[in-house]
Amino acid sequence: MSLPPNLGIDLDPVRHPEGCRPGLDCERWHIAGARVIDPAHGVDAIRDVFLDAGRIKAYDTPPEDFAHARRIDAHGRWLIPGVIDLWARLREPGAEHKATVASEAAAAVSAGITTLCLPPDTDPVLDTVAVARFVKRRAQLAGRARVLCIGALTQGLRGELLSEMAELAEGGCVALSNTHLPMKDLRLTRRALEYAATFGITVIVRPLDASLSRNGCAHEGPIATRLGLPPIPVSAETAPLAQLIALMEETGARVHVLGVSSAAAVRMIERARRDGLPLSASVSAHQLWLSEMDTDAFDPNCHLLPPLRSLRDRDALRQGLADGTLGTVFSDHQPHEEDAKLAPFPETEPGLSGLETLLPLTLKLAEDGVLPLNEAIARLTRGPAEALGLTDCGGLAVGQRADLALIDPDAAWSLDADTLISAGRNTPFHGWDFTGRVSHTWVSGRLVHGAAEPAAS
Amino acid sequence: MAVNFVRPKIPKLASDPWAIQFDSEGRLRHLLTIEGLGPEWVTRILDTAENFMSVTDREVKKVPLLRGRTVVNLFFESSTRTRTTFELAAKRLSADVLNLNISTSAATKGESLLDTLRNIEAMQADMFVVRHDKSGAAHFIARHVAPHVSVLNAGDGRHAHPTQALLDVFTIRRIKGDFTPLRVAIVGDILHSRVARSQIHALNTLNTGEVRVIAPRTLLPADVEKLGVRVFHDMREGLRDVDVVIMLRLQRERMEGGLLPTEQEFFRLYGLTEEKLALARPDAIVMHPGPANRGVEIDSRVADGPQSVILQQVSNGIAVRMAVMALCMARRSEDNA
Known part of the structure; x- marks a missing residue:
């Protein structure tokens, strides 16, 4: 006996994401010039990525109706699932x-x-x-x-x-x-x-x-x-x-x-x-x-x-x-x-x-x-x-869920237990130095972390 | 609406785990473990104890070194002997002494260890003498007390019992003098023994010729040889030519944990009898941190015999504890001067 495909609990927040103002297109994103690293599909290349309706819509060539998409200049950054x-x-x-x-x-x-x-x-x-x-x-x-x-x-x-x-x-x-x-x-x-x-x-x-x-x-x-x-x-x-x-x-x-x-x-x-x-x-x-x-x-x-x-x-x-x-x-x-x-x-x-x-x-x-x-x-x-056995995430193929993290690979920082966002401050890594930090995160095509640049007009 | 209150910042741990025993000027503040003291401090404590031995012999057994200071005996685990000798030591230094048996009061009411500590600190205590059944308890308390308070570890879990080890090496030094040619054997339940761990560190700090441990495998902790000891499972072999035999107390509940079959078998293999003691050097001394289980780890004829120094250990313990208290408080007197 087999059950329907395992997609987990579908999460589609109803409210509008932060930073979205009336009149702007919140659904469509153009992430420009990032180094896309997608081990699931053997990709490691500089690409332009287009997101639409919570999914990865296309690479490099903008689809139709993307004139008003929000754009992020991601040159020099890494885009990972x-x-x-x-x-x-x-x-x-x-x-x-x-x-x-x-x-x-x-x-x-x-x-x-x-x-x-x-x-x-x-x-x-x-x-x-x-x-x-x-x-x-x-x-x-x-x-x-x-x-x-x-x-x-x-x-x-x-x-x-x-x-x-x-x-x-x-x-x-x-x-x-x-x-x-x-x-x-x-x-x-x-x-x-x-x-x-x-x-x-x-x-x-x-x-x-x-x-x-x-x-x-x-x-x-x-x-x-x-x-x-x-x-x-x-x-x-x-x-x-x-x-x-x-x-x-x-x-x-x-x-x-x-x-x-x-x-x-x-x-x-x-x-x-x-x-x-x-x-x-x-x-x-x-x-x-x-x-x-x-x-x-x-x-x-x-x-x-x-x-x-x-x-x-x-x-x-x-x-x-x-x-x-x-x-x-x-x-x-x-x-x-x-x-x-x-x-x-x-x-x-x-x-x-x-x-x-x-x-x-x-x-x-x-x-x-x-x-x-x-x-x-x-x-x-x-x-x-x-x-x-999740097929919908973990990779960046066209049609997959637009769950993405954008990393600034050169950002140097050190961890301070007192500034953790988690309610738990119990880390043994206080004072450790790291290189590379997440600047933006999308979940189902919605920006949930990081500041959006003004949309292209 | 959440209620906000400000808690004191907890200091992040230092890279040297035992640096906490010293203040910023390198003076002894807490005594938590023998580790990190080095031969200079151990010798200094023993020399100071030697000076206090004369106080014990006087008719008026008091010096005013800690007059006006308050020493709190904070015992989370029952003890008669250790608490009494700490109390006597503090009184002979003219300190005020408060005995708190926490296992019967706050802890059962759900008060946290830290709350108990803060309350007693608020009573202007200058020194905590702490015994607790969890390893690291004294270290934890030392990390959280106010800057003027000193903490003396009177035994934490299986970790350390530094004043016991100091009084043991003090006793050995008084009888044997130099440590470098000595062979010392520690026999019995090493696994659960904080005394054994501190003794091993103290003996090695003083450059003892050879430190041996003698026990079945179930009573030895993993990698025990990395503490700097030679391991023996056969007591007859291990006692050969030793100068000092230290017997450890065997808790009766070890049988239930499946570590030993019976007391009888343990006594037959690892109990100290006159016959086994004859394998050691003729002038070997026999020690025991007490309280001894006669007929389990030691035969009465040995415990009461001519080679036994068990009672000397007890009286030496007072002088050694006076020395540690005086040295830890010396920095306060210097600061006030």
């Missing part, structure tokens, strides 16, 4: 004191992210279409980034009873996941994979064994030993991953392994993919830059789950990203209120505010020669679109 963030907590519903869909969607588009995937660990849990509709409405009201829902794999994420997967998928959920929370037993995991495979739904798995990671808050290694922090061994990730791969052999489910942290896990994924399993995998941006060393001063912003591991693990993650074993970089965004991090390290809540560093950290990988620029951009666009 809008970033798709595979896993970003928006804290709504349920933890609005930390952040809201509106606050995080604004932060997202300021950093070139046009699509946010919301994991199901909201309160109430995203295990019904009603919650998905609520989130969709909040996203529409915010009128910024598109928000796609990842439904719960089990009712209440309790790992005991399957969720209504088909209904969730029909209601717009692009994937299903039990987050890192445990399943009752392996039999239930197997059945969940089988049932999801019936409808061709991607299952997102975050491998973390509950007993091996119990009370843990740091990578088992020399730093945790010195600081006396309860450790989380690598086997907390690899043991459940090995079980998952064994189950995949029998179920044929499409699985995405989210946010691996260890060299051993990269090797296992590489082998499973070589064996032809329908497995994709991702890594969070901060895991490519930080290591256990950063935990050294009990920095609560480096209290993360999975924990920051050794430099050798970090290098293996970079290698896995470069060779394509890890196809996606995501933010693992977890905005917190200040109090959540104001406690002794083990008592703080894990997670960092990552939306505004996702693209900068990934561009920095290209700058440092870890992988070519177009590959780096692919990990943020084509990679997550393929992992979720």
